[in-house]
Amino acid sequence: MEDIRQRLNLVALVAAVGMLIALIGIIIAGTEFPGRVNILDIIIYGLTTFVALAAVRPSEVRATVWNIVLGLLVIFITAINYIRIAEIAPEQSFTGVGIGIWMAFAGAFLFTIFSISDYTYKRNLQKQQ
Numbered sequence: 228m229e230d231i232r233q234r235l236n237l238v239a240l241v242a243a244v245g246m247l248i249a250l251i252g253i254i255i256a257g258t259e260f261p262g263r264v265n266i267l268d269i270i271i272y273g274l275t276t277f278v279a280l281a282a283v284r285p286s287e288v289r290a291t292v293w294n295i296v297l298g299l300l301v302i303f304i305t306a307i308n309y310i311r312i313a314e315i316a317p318e319q320s321f322t323g324v325g326i327g328i329w330m331a332f333a334g335a336f337l338f339t340i341f342s343i344s345d346y347t348y349k350r351n352l353q354k355q356q
Contacts, residue, residue, distance in 0.1 A: 236285050238345045242294065243279035245337025249301060250276045252330025256308060259325040263311040268304055272331075275301055279338060282345075288353055291346040298339030305331045 257264035316323035
């Protein structure tokens with residue numbers, strides 16, 4: 228187990244899985260409500276997923292700060308997409324917007340929360356040294 232911890236950052240791995248869920252969710256939302264999710268949004272989600280997967284290898288504190296910033300950006304984009312989808316949703320309820328946008332929210336929050344956790348751990352570890 229110690230060998231895995233030295234080669235992989237398990238907290239960043241969970242964050243990357245969260246971002247992958249968000250990417251899948253935004254693609255589903257884009258297919259459920261065409262025209263409400265821009266191609267630029269999907270590109271941003273894809274690039275953020277790539278950055279999240281690259282952070283699985285042990286990295287510096289500065290890299291985790293960028294993950295937090297990207298996570299907040301993805302949450303903001305997801306909220307805008309939710310508003311766009313809610314304008315044309317057939318039902319005026321939480322289920323009317325489909326499962327994709329909720330997957331995007333869940334993945335974005337998971338990515339951001341675990342990126343913050345990774346940052347605080349690395350910052351505390353850096354202070355101890």
